[in-house]
Amino acid sequence: MKITVVGAGAVGASCAEYIAIKNFASEVVLLDIKEGYAEGKAMDLMQCASLNGFDTKIKGITNDYSKTAGSDIAVITSGIPRKPGMTREELIGINAGIVKMVSSSLIEHSPNVIMIVVSNPMDTMAYLVHKSTKLPKNRIIGMGGALDSARFKYRLAEALDAPISDVDGMVIGGHSDTGMVPLTSHATRNSIKVSEFLSKDRLHQVAEDTKVGGATLTSLLGTSAWYAPGAAVSALVQAIACDQKKMFPCSVLLEGEYGLNDICIGVPVVLGKNGIEKIVNVSLSDAEKAKMKESAEGVRKTNALLDV
Numbered sequence: 001m002k003i004t005v006v007g008a009g010a011v012g013a014s015c016a017e018y019i020a021i022k023n024f025a026s027e028v029v030l031l032d033i034k035e036g037y038a039e040g041k042a043m044d045l046m047q048c049a050s051l052n053g054f055d056t057k058i059k060g061i062t063n064d065y066s067k068t069a070g071s072d073i074a075v076i077t078s079g080i081p082r083k084p085g086m087t088r089e090e091l092i093g094i095n096a097g098i099v100k101m102v103s104s105s106l107i108e109h110s111p112n113v114i115m116i117v118v119s120n121p122m123d124t125m126a127y128l129v130h131k132s133t134k135l136p137k138n139r140i141i142g143m144g145g146a147l148d149s150a151r152f153k154y155r156l157a158e159a160l161d162a163p164i165s166d167v168d169g170m171v172i173g174g175h176s177d178t179g180m181v182p183l184t185s186h187a188t189r190n191s192i193k194v195s196e197f198l199s200k201d202r203l204h205q206v207a208e209d210t211k212v213g214g215a216t217l218t219s220l221l222g223t224s225a226w227y228a229p230g231a232a233v234s235a236l237v238q239a240i241a242c243d244q245k246k247m248f249p250c251s252v253l254l255e256g257e258y259g260l261n262d263i264c265i266g267v268p269v270v271l272g273k274n275g276i277e278k279i280v281n282v283s284l285s286d287a288e289k290a291k292m293k294e295s296a297e298g299v300r301k302t303n304a305l306l307d308v
Helices: 009-021 037-046 089-110 122-133 144-160 198-213 213-221 227-241 286-303
Strands: 001-005 027-032 057-062 072-076 114-115 140-142 171-172 179-181 247-254 261-272 275-279
Touching: 001 009, 001 089, 009 027, 009 072, 009 227, 027 037, 027 227, 037 057, 037 072, 037 275, 057 179, 072 089, 089 114, 114 122, 114 213, 114 227, 122 247, 122 261, 122 286, 140 261, 140 275, 144 171, 144 179, 144 198, 144 213, 144 227, 144 261, 171 275, 171 286, 179 198, 179 286, 198 213, 227 247, 227 261
Parallel strands: 001 027, 001 072, 027 057, 072 114, 114 140
Antiparallel strands: 140 247, 171 179, 171 261, 247 261, 261 275
16 A cells, blocks of 8 residues: 655644554655655654654655545645735635646556645635546545544543543535534533533533634644644545545535535545445534535635635
């Protein structure tokens, strides 16, 4: 099993590290445009192999997509963060150009690859990959909901003063502070609804803290988070590589599901060897339906800035 991670920054390198430590892939190719950067990250990670007990080979490559040939799964983390004075349109224009180039280069050398899109704005970049590559919808997956759900479970466990292994919960909708829809009505502690333990106000606070999870970390760290995003990506990669049939919320192209069409947005899916094996329909409360509709409208506004 060969995995390519494009972008050797903090998220990409963290993703490569988690994949290697889990020891299910024979090879991870870490590719970056910066000369020597991916090679250095790969060497550093390989020097962990004997200490962490993995045999996965990690190779660093500078901008040579021929070395990614035969990849089963590719992760796209490349792009730039928004800089002071930069408009949203400028950011999307730059990142769209990068993501289009990366996805076409990957397909040229690995025509059967399954792609996981991490680059922001993630739902819009996943939609762009669909429009520009014309790959089957099961082979393009946006990573957002898996990370948002991990943050939701962290906040639930915190509020419940419970071990996180007791807690389950899911976030659907767009991968943005205003687009997330934490499903508090479905969240449980050992199969018991968390509403049995937490007040309505406390649950609302959990949801609000979840939605600003990324922004909270950015304000504390001075940059975007990388441990949890890398772990979330690696979980999706493993589910596909090992045909686990695990359910995660992911940004996928909808064609009528949840009453939405021609949009990539987070909904629960089953992941296996074919990528998206199934889109799962979850019953939503009226309030959750309204929030999902509002989230979709926000994603569409961002999509409208694409030149496709």
